[in-house]
Amino acid sequence: MRELTTDPRAGRRTAISISGLAALVAALLIGIRVGAVPVSMGDIWHVFSAPAGNEAYQIIYNIRVPRVLTGALTGINLALAGCILQGVLRNPLADPGIIGVSAGAGLAAMAVMILWPGLTALVPAVAFAGALMAAGIVFMLSWDRGVQPLRLILAGVALAAFFGGGMSGLMVFHSDKVQGAVNWLAGGFQGRSWDHVSMILPYSCIGIVGALLSYRYLNALQLGDDIAKGLGIKVETARFSLVALAALLAASAVSVAGLLGFVGLIIPHITRMLVGSDFEYLLPCAAVLGATLVVAADTVARTVFSPVEVPVGIFMAFLGAPFFIFLLQRGMRR
Amino acid sequence: MSQHSNRITFGMIGLLLVVSILFLLKGQAQPADNQAPARYQVTDSAGRQVEIPRRPQRVIVLNASNLELFYAVGGTVVGRPTTEALPEAVKAAVRQVPAIGITPNPNIEQIVALRPDLILGVNMPFHHNLIPVLNKAGIPILLQALENYQQIIDTLHFYGELTGQPEQAAAVIAGIEARYETVVKNTKNHPAPKVVIVWGSPESFHMATARSFTGDLVKRLGAVNVADAGDHSGGQMGYVPLSMEYVAKQNPDKIFLITHSPDEKTNGKIRNDLVNHPAWRGLKAVATNQVHLLPYNLFAVNPGTQVGEALTVLAGFLYPEVTQP
Numbered sequence: 001m002r003e004l005t006t007d008p009r010a011g012r013r014t015a016i017s018i019s020g021l022a023a024l025v026a027a028l029l030i031g032i033r034v035g036a037v038p039v040s041m042g043d044i045w046h047v048f049s050a051p052a053g054n055e056a057y058q059i060i061y062n063i064r065v066p067r068v069l070t071g072a073l074t075g076i077n078l079a080l081a082g083c084i085l086q087g088v089l090r091n092p093l094a095d096p097g098i099i100g101v102s103a104g105a106g107l108a109a110m111a112v113m114i115l116w117p118g119l120t121a122l123v124p125a126v127a128f129a130g131a132l133m134a135a136g137i138v139f140m141l142s143w144d145r146g147v148q149p150l151r152l153i154l155a156g157v158a159l160a161a162f163f164g165g166g167m168s169g170l171m172v173f174h175s176d177k178v179q180g181a182v183n184w185l186a187g188g189f190q191g192r193s194w195d196h197v198s199m200i201l202p203y204s205c206i207g208i209v210g211a212l213l214s215y216r217y218l219n220a221l222q223l224g225d226d227i228a229k230g231l232g233i234k235v236e237t238a239r240f241s242l243v244a245l246a247a248l249l250a251a252s253a254v255s256v257a258g259l260l261g262f263v264g265l266i267i268p269h270i271t272r273m274l275v276g277s278d279f280e281y282l283l284p285c286a287a288v289l290g291a292t293l294v295v296a297a298d299t300v301a302r303t304v305f306s307p308v309e310v311p312v313g314i315f316m317a318f319l320g321a322p323f324f325i326f327l328l329q330r331g332m333r334r
Numbered sequence: 335m336s337q338h339s340n341r342i343t344f345g346m347i348g349l350l351l352v353v354s355i356l357f358l359l360k361g362q363a364q365p366a367d368n369q370a371p372a373r374y375q376v377t378d379s380a381g382r383q384v385e386i387p388r389r390p391q392r393v394i395v396l397n398a399s400n401l402e403l404f405y406a407v408g409g410t411v412v413g414r415p416t417t418e419a420l421p422e423a424v425k426a427a428v429r430q431v432p433a434i435g436i437t438p439n440p441n442i443e444q445i446v447a448l449r450p451d452l453i454l455g456v457n458m459p460f461h462h463n464l465i466p467v468l469n470k471a472g473i474p475i476l477l478q479a480l481e482n483y484q485q486i487i488d489t490l491h492f493y494g495e496l497t498g499q500p501e502q503a504a505a506v507i508a509g510i511e512a513r514y515e516t517v518v519k520n521t522k523n524h525p526a527p528k529v530v531i532v533w534g535s536p537e538s539f540h541m542a543t544a545r546s547f548t549g550d551l552v553k554r555l556g557a558v559n560v561a562d563a564g565d566h567s568g569g570q571m572g573y574v575p576l577s578m579e580y581v582a583k584q585n586p587d588k589i590f591l592i593t594h595s596p597d598e599k600t601n602g603k604i605r606n607d608l609v610n611h612p613a614w615r616g617l618k619a620v621a622t623n624q625v626h627l628l629p630y631n632l633f634a635v636n637p638g639t640q641v642g643e644a645l646t647v648l649a650g651f652l653y654p655e656v657t658q659p
Contacts, residue, residue: 120462180459193466284343
């Protein structure tokens with residue numbers, strides 16, 4: 001009997017890893033290089049070699065670098081959260097919104113922006129708290145000796161409807177102030193600063209470590225509860241920890257990027273088409289692709305209609321959805 | 335091999351995190367500049383204490399109403415919003431000034447590149463969002479609310495100080511106040527009509543309360559706003575959702591209509607929809623043809639220095655017996 005020692009997809013995975021990383025580095029550099037105000041490579045170099053308080057320094061160091069980093073970290077967190085949830089819930093439509101984070105964050109953030117506009121600085125923290133609270137409620141509703149996937153999804157949908165009603169209520173009663181919340185609802189990175197980087201960074205670290213530790217559990221859970229149990233995995237504990245990890249990742253992303261949909265749903269699918277569904281490769285590749293997509297899309301969204309910036313969420317939905325459908329059709333034909 | 339590439343990928347993500355951390359730690363050291371001599375503290379409408387130059391030289395204004403008021407007292411700007419909602423004179427004056435994007439979505443890179451020493455914005459979340467970055471860049475931003483008549487007067491006064499032309503500001507204010515006094519005096523001893531101010535588009539109607547700009551003017555003119563009588567929000571909201579039943583029960587003498595669109599055709603349609611609604615056809619205001627479309631340029635956005643015109647228009651509709659002898 002001959003043993004198969006090398007995975008036939010290994011070469012493909014290596015190629016995708018390397019080109020994904022190259023694309024991410026390119027996206028980060030281009031994101032720092034281009035914008036409404038032209039800067040030269042020399043200016044960028046000076047920011048790091050000889051910081052001066054001039055405009056180029058302000059624009060590169062205080063606006064563009066934190067913005068591309070926030071975008072990259074958001075992309076990582078949303079993509080990881082999406083991968084984990086689709087794996088744990090065994091549902092291709094699962095995305096970070098399904099555990100209630102978007103609805104909870106949205107209601108909390110809108111309440112602050114509309115009712116106490118002076119406290120807008122607290123929006124990221126409040127959105128984070130709202131997201132975690134909503135995820136906690138969904139957990140409680142879906143708990144039956146462990147997190148049950150179907151109950152989780154149904155509870156998530158119900159809670160999203162409830163909080164969505166709250167958001168609509170705020171919009172109806174304060175229609176003159178809704179304008180202030182529109183950009184946040186669409187999802188974007190306008191005006192993001194180092195504060196936002198420091199807000200999301202710890203969760204990205206938790207996400208990376210969690211993903212490194214958990215791919216075996218995800219692979220096993222995908223095979224069904226019985227097989228996972230047969231492999232010696234405590235299904236309830238594993239599922240709970242993984243969904244909690246996804247909730248943290250998604251909540252941190254929402255807190256800095258607003259309601260940026262799409263990434264958490266689509267990136268896992270695209271990555272799966274490229275590298276297969278083994279989570280050992282799926283998680284890191286999805287993180288890289290998520291970061292690349294968000295940074296690249298945000299760079300385009302803030303430059304094409306200059307000086308007007310389009311919230312990246314709108315832009316991504318318009319360009320990303322058709323691309324995704326194209327990929328799906330190709331994938332189905334095969 | 336694949337195991338290997340997987341490690342590399344995670345390694346690179348790790349590197350990205352490390353870079354972010356390094357930057358964060360480094361970010362504490364700020365190059366010091368902007369040590370202008372004459373600076374003082376003011377409190378803006380958002381309740382923030384802001385240190386601003388006594389005579390700002392490079393001002394950027396982010397919205398039309400503030401821009402109009404700032405120009406009225408002799409100010410000039412180095413950056414302006416992309417907007418059409420300006421009086422012709424101001425529009426012509428700022429044509430050559432670089433635009434920095436629409437009011438709800440200004441471009442922060444362009445703002446910083448214009449090296450302003452003061453930014454005037456509005457008390458809305460989209461301008462609050464700019465504060466962290468502007469703080470780092472050492473650029474003060476004032477968030478000014480313009481929600482009633484008194485705030486226009488106060489703002490003109492303040493901008494007069496900023497531009498160093500308090501006399502011009504005083505003259506503009508005196509002009510507005512004289513007109514205000516005349517209008518209010520002429521209408522004083524007349525029976526107060528009962529009005530409803532409808533603010534909306536064909537699919538969504540709201541009533542303006544005394545907290546809204548138009549509601550404030552109507553109150554100053556002594557009219558009874560049915561929205562204020564039914565406002566149980568503790569007077570916090572400028573606009574409340576319209577209940578046709580409530581209005582039908584109140585049976586106002588006059589209906590004022592403000593639309594979101596300068597387009598005459600749309601506005602005509604909105605007016606007809608309201609007037610021809612079965613529940614409203616029997617209203618006193620409809621029966622006596624007292625449904626008035628308020629001019630878009632004076633009422634859709636804050637009229638600024640044209641507040642006198644806005645008052646006159648309202649007084650004309652409220653007390654036709656006074657203004658058309």
